[in-house]
Amino acid sequence: MAEKVALIGSGNWGSAVAKIIGGNVQNFPHFDKEVKMWVFEEQVNGQNLTEIINAKHENVKYLPGIKLPENVVACPDLIKTCEDATMLVFVVPHQFVASVCRQLKGKIPADCKAISLIKGVDVNEHGFRLISDMIQDALGIRSCVLSGANIAIEVAEERFCETTIGYRSRPDGELFKQIFNTPNFRVNIVEDVIGVELCGALKNIIAIGGGLVDGLKDETFFESCGVADLITTCAGGRNRKVAEAHVITGKSFDQLEKEMLNGQKLQGTSTAKDMYNILSKKGLCHEFPLMTAIYRICHEDLPAIKIVEDI
Numbered sequence: 001m002a003e004k005v006a007l008i009g010s011g012n013w014g015s016a017v018a019k020i021i022g023g024n025v026q027n028f029p030h031f032d033k034e035v036k037m038w039v040f041e042e043q044v045n046g047q048n049l050t051e052i053i054n055a056k057h058e059n060v061k062y063l064p065g066i067k068l069p070e071n072v073v074a075c076p077d078l079i080k081t082c083e084d085a086t087m088l089v090f091v092v093p094h095q096f097v098a099s100v101c102r103q104l105k106g107k108i109p110a111d112c113k114a115i116s117l118i119k120g121v122d123v124n125e126h127g128f129r130l131i132s133d134m135i136q137d138a139l140g141i142r143s144c145v146l147s148g149a150n151i152a153i154e155v156a157e158e159r160f161c162e163t164t165i166g167y168r169s170r171p172d173g174e175l176f177k178q179i180f181n182t183p184n185f186r187v188n189i190v191e192d193v194i195g196v197e198l199c200g201a202l203k204n205i206i207a208i209g210g211g212l213v214d215g216l217k218d219e220t221f222f223e224s225c226g227v228a229d230l231i232t233t234c235a236g237g238r239n240r241k242v243a244e245a246h247v248i249t250g251k252s253f254d255q256l257e258k259e260m261l262n263g264q265k266l267q268g269t270s271t272a273k274d275m276y277n278i279l280s281k282k283g284l285c286h287e288f289p290l291m292t293a294i295y296r297i298c299h300e301d302l303p304a305i306k307i308v309e310d311i
């Protein structure tokens with residue numbers, strides 16, 4: 001039996017992946033050539049968005065300027081979009097997943113498979129749940145996840161990038177890879193749904209922080225002395241080289257400095273000590289947990305793994 005893909009969502013990212021999936025299903029004999037895409041219906045210039053998409057093969061509101069393959073068919077009815085599908089691609093903003101799942105509950109065959117491209121988590125009074133678990137719990141089907149360093153318009157313009165699929169069952173991971181992988185959108189699959197999904201959800205909070213900091217930042221940080229030097233030193237400098245060797249060999253920083261640097265001097269270890277002395281005198285260590293943890297690893301035999309726990 002042919003696999004049939006349905007897309008649940010048609011926003012910026014949903015439309016970009018519709019372009020990829022619509023193209024890929026045509027390359028394999030075991031995929032049905034039609035890909036239905038559920039569109040949350042709305043009016044654009046007095047016309048239904050689904051009708052515009054099906055006439056122009058373009059999501060003029062959420063991904064303007066990008067042509068979608070003609071086998072991608074926009075559908076305003078969620079149930080009709082999914083009723084004959086064997087592979088569901090969830091790509092709605094995370095706040096709408098619960099209502100989508102409620103509508104689909106009991107209407108999806110048990111042998112259907114899902115993948116979530118959604119970056120977010122579901123929080124309630126008992127704690128939090130992965131979106132892929134929400135889908136699994138509601139529909140009784142297995143769900144993979146896909147997440148990566150992917151900006152919708154860049155992917156739609158076929159600029160090179162990679163992405164990660166996390167699977168629970170390897171055949172699911174391999175099957176979903178077939179509908180996403182292209183020469184310019186390279187998919188790697190890993191057996192770690194939780195890791196892939198949490199990376200995608202939590203990075204969005206840090207992205208807000210990144211924007212806030214950029215907004216506040218003194219221009220000096222954009223000179224070579226700022227972010228550029230930070231990236232350079234973390235990638236190729238002596239401080240990072242010796243710190244990595246400390247983890248791998250278990251030897252002290254002083255010993256490694258002698259063994260590896262042939263008389264050259266590490267600056268980070270002594271500066272960490274100088275800064276720690278100032279921070280502890282001023283009672284500010286708790287406000288600088290990264291600097292404090294690094295000082296303790298360098299000078300107080302704190303295990304390196306504590307860099308994660310202490311911050």
Ligand SMILES: NC(=O)C1=CN([C@@H]2O[C@H](COP(=O)(O)OP(=O)(O)OC[C@H]3O[C@@H](n4cnc5c(N)ncnc54)[C@H](O)[C@@H]3O)[C@@H](O)[C@H]2O)C=CC1
Pocket residue numbers: 009010011012013014015039040041062091092093094096117118119120150151152153
């Ligand atoms: N845009 C991007 O570059 C990327 C987005 N993502 C993730 O993909 C997920 C979906 O994002 P986008 O496709 O960008 O969507 P989007 O940000 O473009 O969201 C708008 C979509 O939500 C729909 N919508 C509005 N009200 C709704 C409702 N009540 N019920 C259901 N749908 C409703 C709209 O019709 C539209 O399709 C998000 O979790 C996002 O983090 C992941 C990677 C890249």
Ligand SMILES: O=C(CO)COP(=O)(O)O
Pocket residue numbers: 119148149150151152207
């Ligand atoms: O997930 C994304 C990049 O990986 C898209 O990020 P934004 O939702 O902030 O545009």
